[in-house]
Amino acid sequence: MIDFENVKLKVNDKEITIGAVLMSDGSTRKNKTGAWRSKRPVVDFERCTGCGVCWSLCPEGCIEKRSDGKFEADLDYCKGCGICANECPRKAITMVMEEK
Amino acid sequence: MTKQIMEASHAIAEAVRMAKPAVIAAYPITPQTHIVERLSEFIADGELDSEYIRVESEFGAISACLGASATGTRAYTATCSQGLALMNEVLFIVSGMRLPVCMTVVNRALSAPISIWNDHQDSISARDVGWIQMYAETSQECYDLTLMQFKISEDHRVLTPSMVCLDGFTLSHVYEPVDIPAQEQVDKFLPRYKPYHAILDPEQPMTLGPIGFPSEYMEIRKSQIDAIEDSLRVIEEVYNEFSDSFPVGIKKARPERYFHVEEYQLEDAEIALVAMGSVCGTIKVVIDELRKKGERVGLLKLITYRPFPRQAIKDALKRVEKVAVLEKAVSPGGDGPIYCEFSSLFYDSEDRPELRDFIIGLGGRDVSLEHIKKIYEMTKEGKGEKQEWVF
Numbered sequence: 421m422i423d424f425e426n427v428k429l430k431v432n433d434k435e436i437t438i439g440a441v442l443m444s445d446g447s448t449r450k451n452k453t454g455a456w457r458s459k460r461p462v463v464d465f466e467r468c469t470g471c472g473v474c475w476s477l478c479p480e481g482c483i484e485k486r487s488d489g490k491f492e493a494d495l496d497y498c499k500g501c502g503i504c505a506n507e508c509p510r511k512a513i514t515m516v517m518e519e520k
Numbered sequence: 521m522t523k524q525i526m527e528a529s530h531a532i533a534e535a536v537r538m539a540k541p542a543v544i545a546a547y548p549i550t551p552q553t554h555i556v557e558r559l560s561e562f563i564a565d566g567e568l569d570s571e572y573i574r575v576e577s578e579f580g581a582i583s584a585c586l587g588a589s590a591t592g593t594r595a596y597t598a599t600c601s602q603g604l605a606l607m608n609e610v611l612f613i614v615s616g617m618r619l620p621v622c623m624t625v626v627n628r629a630l631s632a633p634i635s636i637w638n639d640h641q642d643s644i645s646a647r648d649v650g651w652i653q654m655y656a657e658t659s660q661e662c663y664d665l666t667l668m669q670f671k672i673s674e675d676h677r678v679l680t681p682s683m684v685c686l687d688g689f690t691l692s693h694v695y696e697p698v699d700i701p702a703q704e705q706v707d708k709f710l711p712r713y714k715p716y717h718a719i720l721d722p723e724q725p726m727t728l729g730p731i732g733f734p735s736e737y738m739e740i741r742k743s744q745i746d747a748i749e750d751s752l753r754v755i756e757e758v759y760n761e762f763s764d765s766f767p768v769g770i771k772k773a774r775p776e777r778y779f780h781v782e783e784y785q786l787e788d789a790e791i792a793l794v795a796m797g798s799v800c801g802t803i804k805v806v807i808d809e810l811r812k813k814g815e816r817v818g819l820l821k822l823i824t825y826r827p828f829p830r831q832a833i834k835d836a837l838k839r840v841e842k843v844a845v846l847e848k849a850v851s852p853g854g855d856g857p858i859y860c861e862f863s864s865l866f867y868d869s870e871d872r873p874e875l876r877d878f879i880i881g882l883g884g885r886d887v888s889l890e891h892i893k894k895i896y897e898m899t900k901e902g903k904g905e906k907q908e909w910v911f
Contacts, residue, residue, distance in 0.1 A: 439618030
């Protein structure tokens with residue numbers, strides 16, 4: 421067993437750990453990579469047949485099945501790569517510029 | 521203690537066998553040495569209970585060691601020249617994750633032109649990967665430093681991987697007497713590895729090797745750099761403990777007491793030669809000859825190279841007027857790597873010695889007694905350029 425108290429360090433008033441180890445699992449969820457995106461996928465649910473090709477090809481694993489059987493990206497984690505839009509056999513996904 | 525005539529490669533294999541790593545990963549083709557060959561025999565013969573992973577490349581070897589060490593076990597590999605170069609990317613990851621992987625680097629020249637012979641370009645080029653580096657002069661030092669490297673790297677104040685470096689062929693394939701202690705003594709000196717910060721255990725989940733955002737990366741790097749700087753003190757402790765636990769068995773096969781540097785005839789020397797590795801043996805012979813003629817010359821042998829033992833070097837050379845750095849590596853388009861560090865070390869000194877740089881023994885070129893005498897003469901008389909190649 422590792423004593424996590426021993427692993428903590430303070431440098432420049434910041435709490436870090438030896439070797440940047442994180443004292444928990446599932447840390448990828450906490451890091452919302454959706455902020456890196458410049459384009460977001462928008463699904464035309466009229467055209468979507470729920471085939472799941474986008475779901476199987478998403479490199480982030482962030483496309484989820486909705487209750488109506490169709491698929492949509494979780495924008496907290498979607499990096500906007502556009503693979504889903506490119507691969508959708510029904511061309512139901514459009515990449516739209518993120519604007520503020 | 522038993523005295524045996526053995527090849528330096530086999531002396532290292534013996535030390536690794538007695539250190540009992542849980543995992544050994546290696547790519548057994550050129551450039552490789554008898555170290556991993558002998559280790560695989562030990563395992564096949566039931567003399568060592570380790571997992572031997574025959575990987576597909578040196579990139580694989582160091583990656584396997586990284587993974588093994590991250591699970592909380594002792595991991596070891598050995599390589600040379602091109603193999604070390606192929607590991608390069610992963611070397612930074614191992615040290616950044618603070619995993620105490622131990623490696624032997626049998627120093628050989630990097631291609632091109634193709635060479636399998638000795639110089640220090642491989643490990644000197646890996647100077648900045650964040651690993652501790654120690655250089656051996658003799659087979660006995662190979663054995664001793666290998667045992668010590670595990671204890672140093674795994675110390676919770678250090679948690680930094682280490683390389684023990686030895687000259688290819690001129691040391692790795694040479695037979696010399698080596699004093700091997702009993703297993704019980706080794707076990708006492710080097711207990712089982714106890715992970716301090718990283719373990720892969722489903723009972724205690726943790727994340728290893730995560731992303732370091734710009735907001736934390738510098739702090740994490742600083743903590744790593746502080747650890748390798750501070751390791752100087754721990755290395756000294758281990759040198760002392762080793763010297764106490766294992767007295768000299770074979771005269772001249774190693775320093776009386778291990779330290780970051782070995783001083784040879786430096787006490788009243790006006791001129792000091794600086795070198796690392798097996799060439800120090802040749803230099804000592806020349807110094808003995810010159811001393812008989814009344815020349816005041818000595819040798820400073822570097823054993824610890826990373827972290828750079830600044831104070832130990834300054835103390836050893838404080839009375840010296842001229843220093844000749846002999847190095848088996850170059851920095852193309854810049855000054856010699858070790859020469860640079862000496863220049864930087866002495867820049868602030870009031871009475872800094874005159875510094876000279878001599879490039880020797882690249883790609884296995886023999887360094888003879890005559891070469892060393894020539895270097896001494898040139899340094900004494902102040903002849904030649906700041907950097908001289910001695911062919």
